[in-house]
Amino acid sequence: MSVPHDTNQASANQPGQLGDRTIGELREIAARYPEPRSGLLPMLHLVQSVQGRITPEGIEACAAILDISAAEVSGVATFYTMYKRHGVGDYHVGVCTNTLCAVMGGDAIFARLKEHLDIGNDEVAAQRQGDSRTVSLEHIECNAACDYAPVVMVNWEFMDNQTPESAVQMVEALRAGHEVSSTRGPKLCTWREAERVLAGFPDGRVDEGPTAGPASLAGLEIAREQGWTAPGSPVDQAGETTESREG
Amino acid sequence: MADTLTPVLTDTWDAEQGWKLATYEARGGYAALDAAFAMSPDDVITAVKDSGLRGRGGAGFPTGMKWSFIPQDNPKPKYLVVNADESEPGTCKDIPLMMGNPHVLVEGVIVSSYAIRANKAFIYIRGEVVHVIRRVQAAVADAYAAGHLGKDIHGSGYDLDVVVHAGAGAYICGEETALLEGLEGRRGQPRLRPPFPAVAGLYASPTVINNVESIASVPAIVKNGAGWFASMGTEKSKGHGIFSLSGHVTKPGQYEAPLGITLRELLDLAGGVRKGHQLKFWTPGGSSTPLFTDAHLDVPLDFEGVAGAGSMLGTRALQIFDETVCVVRAVLRWSEFYKHESCGKCTPCREGTWWLVQALARLENGQGSEEDLDQLVDQCDNILGRAFCALGDGATSPVTSSIEYFRDEYLAHLSHGGCPFDPARSTAWAGQEVTA
Numbered sequence: 125m126s127v128p129h130d131t132n133q134a135s136a137n138q139p140g141q142l143g144d145r146t147i148g149e150l151r152e153i154a155a156r157y158p159e160p161r162s163g164l165l166p167m168l169h170l171v172q173s174v175q176g177r178i179t180p181e182g183i184e185a186c187a188a189i190l191d192i193s194a195a196e197v198s199g200v201a202t203f204y205t206m207y208k209r210h211g212v213g214d215y216h217v218g219v220c221t222n223t224l225c226a227v228m229g230g231d232a233i234f235a236r237l238k239e240h241l242d243i244g245n246d247e248v249a250a251q252r253q254g255d256s257r258t259v260s261l262e263h264i265e266c267n268a269a270c271d272y273a274p275v276v277m278v279n280w281e282f283m284d285n286q287t288p289e290s291a292v293q294m295v296e297a298l299r300a301g302h303e304v305s306s307t308r309g310p311k312l313c314t315w316r317e318a319e320r321v322l323a324g325f326p327d328g329r330v331d332e333g334p335t336a337g338p339a340s341l342a343g344l345e346i347a348r349e350q351g352w353t354a355p356g357s358p359v360d361q362a363g364e365t366t367e368s369r370e371g
Numbered sequence: 372m373a374d375t376l377t378p379v380l381t382d383t384w385d386a387e388q389g390w391k392l393a394t395y396e397a398r399g400g401y402a403a404l405d406a407a408f409a410m411s412p413d414d415v416i417t418a419v420k421d422s423g424l425r426g427r428g429g430a431g432f433p434t435g436m437k438w439s440f441i442p443q444d445n446p447k448p449k450y451l452v453v454n455a456d457e458s459e460p461g462t463c464k465d466i467p468l469m470m471g472n473p474h475v476l477v478e479g480v481i482v483s484s485y486a487i488r489a490n491k492a493f494i495y496i497r498g499e500v501v502h503v504i505r506r507v508q509a510a511v512a513d514a515y516a517a518g519h520l521g522k523d524i525h526g527s528g529y530d531l532d533v534v535v536h537a538g539a540g541a542y543i544c545g546e547e548t549a550l551l552e553g554l555e556g557r558r559g560q561p562r563l564r565p566p567f568p569a570v571a572g573l574y575a576s577p578t579v580i581n582n583v584e585s586i587a588s589v590p591a592i593v594k595n596g597a598g599w600f601a602s603m604g605t606e607k608s609k610g611h612g613i614f615s616l617s618g619h620v621t622k623p624g625q626y627e628a629p630l631g632i633t634l635r636e637l638l639d640l641a642g643g644v645r646k647g648h649q650l651k652f653w654t655p656g657g658s659s660t661p662l663f664t665d666a667h668l669d670v671p672l673d674f675e676g677v678a679g680a681g682s683m684l685g686t687r688a689l690q691i692f693d694e695t696v697c698v699v700r701a702v703l704r705w706s707e708f709y710k711h712e713s714c715g716k717c718t719p720c721r722e723g724t725w726w727l728v729q730a731l732a733r734l735e736n737g738q739g740s741e742e743d744l745d746q747l748v749d750q751c752d753n754i755l756g757r758a759f760c761a762l763g764d765g766a767t768s769p770v771t772s773s774i775e776y777f778r779d780e781y782l783a784h785l786s787h788g789g790c791p792f793d794p795a796r797s798t799a800w801a802g803q804e805v806t807a
Contacts, residue, residue: 156534157534158448158491158574159555159574161555161556161557162536162554162555162556163556164556164557165498165536165537165538165539165553165556166536166537168539169498169537169539190556199558200556200557200558203541203558203559203714204498204538204539204540204541204553204559205539205540205541206498206499206538206539206540207539207540218499221704222460222658222704222705222708223460223658223690223701223704223705223708224460224461224617224618224690224692226704227618227692227696227700227701227794227797227798228618228797228798228799229798229799229800231794232794232795232798264499265458265460265542265708265711265712266458266459266460266461266462266708267499267500268457268458268462268463268465268466268497268500269463269466270460270461270462270463270615270617270618270623270688270690271463271615271616271617271623271624271625272623273617273618273623273799274798274799277499279501280498280499280500280501281501281502282500282502285799287799287800306502308470308502309501309502310502310505318501321501321504321505321508322498322501322504322537322539323537324508324535324537326505326508326509326512327505329502329505330390330502330505330506330508330509331388331391333502335383335384335385335386335387335388335389335390335470335471335472336384336385336389336467336470336471337467338624339622339623339624339625340381340384340467340471340624340625341384341385341624341625342616342622342623342624342625342626342641343376343378343381343614343624343625343626343627343628343640344376344378344381344382344384344385344625344627345385346376346626346640347374347376347377347378347627348385350374350375350376352374352375352376352377352378353374353377353378354373354374354377354378354379354382354591354603354611355373355374355377355599355602355603356595356599
């Protein structure tokens with residue numbers, strides 16, 4: 125099977141035009157692994173970063189590179205919830221409505237955003253005149269930030285301790301094209317840019333944001349106040365040799 | 372007697388740029404490599420066995436013993452796979468650990484891979500945490516540049532390559548054989564065991580799969596000794612663990628303490644249940660572990676203590692719910708989660724979780740009858756132990772435990788003709804002016 129290719133780099137970001145650069149990067153991902161098929165999940169992330177969704181062309185390209193059938197690729201693409209068969213907004217907003225976030229206010233946030241954006245679950249809000257960016261909305265499952273409930277994710281960056289009002293303000297800032305930062309992470313990039321990081325191509329934003337958010341430090345701050353440490357803790361031995369280790 | 376809190380893995384989280392290699396090395400980071408390379412791989416396994424470290428991902432299997440199951444006479448390559456797919460509802464410890472201190476994980480990967488004689492390791496991180504993935508990608512790249520990864524590490528003759536792999540949204544991939552399927556580029560559905568991954572795991576080769584916190588605990592054990600680790604904790608549950616408090620608590624967050632601490636002690640540290648409210652129910656280790664109530668405040672949070680009281684330590688994900696929360700609503704929502712995340716491979720889970728949602732949704736709306744409670748318990752009996760993997764088992768935990776402790780509340784929905792609770796009272800902003 126031949127691999128679709130396109131030599132026109134200028135059109136590389138158009139749906140239906142994967143481009144030579146992308147085909148090369150898909151091969152590069154597969155080559156990271158002892159068996160190329162292991163690259164399929166990140167390869168599909170790369171397809172989304174280029175084409176904004178999982179396209180038939182992207183499925184065919186992955187199948188050709190991995191020498192498996194398009195049906196096998198499609199079976200994988202439909203299993204994992206981060207892969208989208210339809211387009212999402214420049215900013216994909218996920219509201220956690222698993223139990224803890226839901227009772228802490230996630231249900232109210234999701235209801236308010238649906239009303240405000242006039243859309244249902246997993247839909248893209250209309251781009252109004254004057255909006256420079258688009259927003260889509262989805263309810264998501266636990267995203268491992270329960271100590272910051274209720275949690276909203278934007279392009280899989282943490283927006284901690286949200287309220288219906290703060291969430292509405294946030295989506296309006298995003299639609300207006302204003303700079304918005306994660307509450308304990310970097311300035312938000314677009315959904316496609318985030319998908320490229322997931323494909324294993326770093327974007328240089330690693331040093332933005334703090335080491336940890338405030339809730340993550342709750343116990344450590346008490347330990348510091350009380351002088352509590354692990355016995356003979358590694359910190360006490362910083363800079364020393366490791367001769368004292370026990371057998 | 373160890374201190375009440377024992378920061379080890381969390382100890383660098385208040386450092387400026389704690390994720391940087393320089394920060395980590397200034398605090399003695401990567402010293403465990405030379406300590407390990409001075410030992411034979413088998414001696415490293417023995418040290419981890421002697422420490423008493425048990426898996427921090429929920430099951431609590433002894434880590435060193437897991438490593439010793441790798442058949443070293445098998446000519447195939449050996450692999451280490453880190454399970455960083457943290458998705459169990461309530462569990463939120465590995466994500467801040469990888470964000471704030473990714474190098475302790477990388478160092479643990481190197482020592483652990485050396486012990487099992489793997490030259491290739493994978494860190495499988497759930498895809499929905501982009502910044503965490505950035506931090507781990509950078510930590511691995513920086514470790515290569517500093518000679519902590521790659522060929523002939525620290526002149527030891529030992530080679531190791533590490534690949535950071537992003538998942539794509541599937542709770543089931545936290546199950547170790549489903550994770551391997553995902554890592555092989557397939558749908559994340561669990562495999563039949565035996566053969567166990569130690570014998571035939573990734574690419575049918577001997578494979579160790581460990582949780583992030585388990586692997587991150589290894590460097591300090593190698594540096595400070597098995598006895599140091601075992602001096603914390605209880606008789607059969609040794610060492611430090613991160614306890615994650617969330618929900619209706621004054622100061623939610625991460626508290627790293629010796630295993631065996633109680634919720635009463637943790638709540639004292641965290642300022643108690645939110646002001647003006649009382650503890651109603653809580654999960655000791657995520658939503659898949661049977662609920663506890665205020666009768667369980669003094670249960671030692673170690674593997675034996677929690678099991679003895681009828682639940683599981685799990686991932687020490689302590690979700691705290693006060694009296695404003697409807698237990699039926701809570702359990703219905705968890706059941707919807709399990710239904711959504713069931714991979715569809717086995718009938719008891721695929722069909723059973725669907726039926727649990729149907730029955731619970733009716734009850735939450737005040738429909739049905741008391742017999743529905745017996746039917747729910749019966750449905751759970753037909754899932755528990757009959758499902759292909761632990762997802763189905765876990766789905767029954769909130770249902771059966773809530774009926775055990777809160778049967779009257781289910782019945783109140785029937786007599787009230789619907790849910791008697793006002794969901795507005797349970798929100799984080801209830802009773803406050805929202806200033807946003």
